[in-house]
Amino acid sequence: MIKQKVSGTVYGVILNDHASLQKIGSLDEAPYKGAPKAPVLYIKPANTRVACGSVVELPAGADSVEVAATIGLVMGRAAGRLSSGNALDAVAGIVLAGDLSLPHASYYRPAIREKCFDGSLPLSSVKPLSDLAGLVLTTEIDGQVVEQRSLADLVRAPAKLLADVSEWMTLSQGDVLLIGVRYMAPQAKAGSTIRISAEGLGSLNFTIAEGVAA
């Protein structure tokens, strides 16, 4: 039983696995002009967090959502300028996360509406930190396995990622760093039930519901 709760801001990172880099293809042309040299971050603020068992209502007009399974590192203390060697000492535990995004074609504007709508980050309870190197995350939609991803494929392992981010951004106790989502994760429709699981970590379950206009 881990006492640390998730209480702050959640930070996520894209393109932190070799499969996603391969899928997105060359980033050499404009406007990117080269593959990323530093972690490419996004933020999921407090309004996005919901617990296991939640019904997530999509924003009005949306009828499907991308479901990216990942693991979050939960900070046990304020963490700035950590090194790869000691970074995991600041981690109190881990969570299973289902990072939800509305499908969007353009990556050229900050995708705040698409990634930060209310309830767009179901999180499991906090579990003890374990070795993540060979962990496999399984995503099921309505009982069918739609994705399995292995964390053996990460570009930056959790300790390295946390060190690189904390170099210029101090994380607070209760903040969470998601270790990476797959590019073009599976999509679920309103009405679907999702289950994300990993050996030794149990599962995270939630349901998608259609949004209604205000």
Place this chain on the structure above:
Amino acid sequence: MIKQKVSGTVYGVILNDHASLQKIGSLDEAPYKGAPKAPVLYIKPANTRVACGSVVELPAGADSVEVAATIGLVMGRAAGRLSSGNALDAVAGIVLAGDLSLPHASYYRPAIREKCFDGSLPLSSVKPLSDLAGLVLTTEIDGQVVEQRSLADLVRAPAKLLADVSEWMTLSQGDVLLIGVRYMAPQAKAGSTIRISAEGLGSLNFTIAEGVAA
């Protein structure tokens, strides 16, 4: 004296004034394909907030910073799906804000490092909400006026902006919504002292210092 403190996440918006839209020029070509139809948001998490009188140390390697003067609306209660008519009822007060960004050429990647480094959001104490329509914000660097901007120039007035954002994102008590920063705001060098002021709101003062490697 306003009792509400800033305690949560700060949200900001770009391109919410006609002068900035004019300065950035046509957005009709790829990759933008048209001027924004919804507020273009960014997030300043808790690590960015510092008080009046602070010394802001730049990230290692940076020697100048863009200083965008703006006003923040401080939420007095949780606020979701507000209408323009009642949105300001959820606002407990306002702050003067100096939104700091590292100069960066590309707008094609999420500018988290550039906008979210530790201390990159000096905020004044919370003042009573007043009529912002004709307010003029003055920015001085080392005693010289470098910018004056009038809030008469906003595309979305504060109530409309808050209504549009809260349609899909519930803001928490203590969260702040910045009402817009100017495109290409003045730059300050390490060692400079900044003063942002407005009639009736006093001033916000801070100093920029050079970053040191970890």
